[in-house]
Amino acid sequence: MYLYLYDALVGDKKHEKTIVRIEHRLTDLGINGRIARSTILTNPKIIVRDAIRRGVKTVVAVGGDSLIHSIITSLVGTDAALGIIPLGDNQSLANILGIPKNEAACDVLSARKIEYIDLGKINNTYFLTSASVLSDAIKITCDGNFTVQPVKKKSQTSVYNFREMPDDTPPAYRHFFNPQDGILEATIEPLGFSLTNNILKTFGKERSPKIDRIDSIFPIKKVRIESTEPDKSIPVIVDGQPMLETPVTIEVAPQKLKVIVGKGRLF
Amino acid sequence: MFKNSDIPPSADTETIIGSTVKVEGDFVGKGNIVVEGEVSGSLKTDGEVRIGTRATINANISAASAMIAGTVHGNISVSERLDLTETALIDGDITAKSVSMTPGAVFNGKCAMGGSSKQPVQTSSYKNAKKEEATEDN
Numbered sequence: 506m507y508l509y510l511y512d513a514l515v516g517d518k519k520h521e522k523t524i525v526r527i528e529h530r531l532t533d534l535g536i537n538g539r540i541a542r543s544t545i546l547t548n549p550k551i552i553v554r555d556a557i558r559r560g561v562k563t564v565v566a567v568g569g570d571s572l573i574h575s576i577i578t579s580l581v582g583t584d585a586a587l588g589i590i591p592l593g594d595n596q597s598l599a600n601i602l603g604i605p606k607n608e609a610a611c612d613v614l615s616a617r618k619i620e621y622i623d624l625g626k627i628n629n630t631y632f633l634t635s636a637s638v639l640s641d642a643i644k645i646t647c648d649g650n651f652t653v654q655p656v657k658k659k660s661q662t663s664v665y666n667f668r669e670m671p672d673d674t675p676p677a678y679r680h681f682f683n684p685q686d687g688i689l690e691a692t693i694e695p696l697g698f699s700l701t702n703n704i705l706k707t708f709g710k711e712r713s714p715k716i717d718r719i720d721s722i723f724p725i726k727k728v729r730i731e732s733t734e735p736d737k738s739i740p741v742i743v744d745g746q747p748m749l750e751t752p753v754t755i756e757v758a759p760q761k762l763k764v765i766v767g768k769g770r771l772f
Numbered sequence: 773m774f775k776n777s778d779i780p781p782s783a784d785t786e787t788i789i790g791s792t793v794k795v796e797g798d799f800v801g802k803g804n805i806v807v808e809g810e811v812s813g814s815l816k817t818d819g820e821v822r823i824g825t826r827a828t829i830n831a832n833i834s835a836a837s838a839m840i841a842g843t844v845h846g847n848i849s850v851s852e853r854l855d856l857t858e859t860a861l862i863d864g865d866i867t868a869k870s871v872s873m874t875p876g877a878v879f880n881g882k883c884a885m886g887g888s889s890k891q892p893v894q895t896s897s898y899k900n901a902k903k904e905e906a907t908e909d910n
Contacts, residue, residue, distance in 0.1 A: 657792040
């Protein structure tokens with residue numbers, strides 16, 4: 506039994522024809538199922554939880570990264586697999602899992618190649634890709650044995666489960682950020698501010714800071730991130746959304762999610 | 773995305789301690805470690821440790837092999853090979869199966885080699901050795 510959870514963007518006119526093609530392809534492949542829509546009035550977590558309770562074995566997110574992130578916690582600990590039909594922008598998860606765009610994704614769903622992947626767990630919430638803190642005033646304690654503190658200004662500290670790597674990544678770094686290795690990677694990345702950005706800042710049009718390099722990588726199973734300034738909490742961005750504040754404890758949850766992957770997956 | 777290090781990591785590098793971080797405590801790893809920042813406490817791994825020119829280590833190091841180009845205040849114990857480059861500064865004792873030392877490296881401490889039970893050989897820096905020679909001549 507399949508549940509197709511449509512992102513709110515599916516209602517956009519520009520996706521109308523693509524959706525029709527996707528639905529036809531799913532019918533041809535014999536894997537059509539119930540359709541539910543994520544809107545501002547519905548909670549995708551509850552939709553997924555209810556569907557799994559009713560016997561759904563495959564939950565297919567039709568949309569982008571944010572829809573997928575919002576339903577992860579509902580899939581953990583169940584026998585249901587996550588499938589993806591990428592639609593619209595922000596498709597880094599689909600890229601990592603090797604899912605092609607639009608109706609081509611239906612064939613990957615039909616082939617049903619299943620992999621079990623790790624998740625990160627921050628306090629009591631699961632995440633797929635990363636948790637990040639944009640501050641230098643932090644201390645991280647890794648596996649209870651040692652602490653790491655940034656010593657330079659303007660850096661980002663992140664804990665990754667997996668991450669899309671550019672094509673020019675040196676071979677020495679390609680084994681990092683594997684979602685099936687049972688470990689997370691804590692990274693410290695100084696943020697680069699270009700001359701162009703400084704000029705844009707003068708005119709109030711500053712771009713987001715660009716991460717120009719990874720400085721440090723620590724493989725860890727459990728990490729605590731806390732502020733070094735007393736009584737000050739720092740926002741933690743989880744899977745791209747500001748969600749929690751320091752202090753937080755992050756640990757790996759091995760083999761926690763069942764996903765349908767394509768041949769072009771990056772792990 | 774990744775910066776250019778003065779010590780390129782090998783393909784199986786597990787940990788990179790960069791120049792913009794300070795690590796304190798007992799670091800225990802299983803693979804190769806590249807250090808370019810500050811480490812205080814202890815550093816232990818089954819693999820290779822590479823200490824870059826900008827690194828400052830105030831810790832005892834235990835590894836299978838090591839390449840030192842930076843500053844180490846602490847004892848170094850490796851089961852295989854230890855390489856000290858011309859920028860290395862070691863203030864502590866060394867235990868290794870074999871040691872290579874490039875001219876310019878500074879080493880103050882005792883050295884035990886070859887995995888034998890021989891008494892460690894007392895060594896001193898080039899400057900101190902010269903001073904001792906001058907004293908003997910007088």
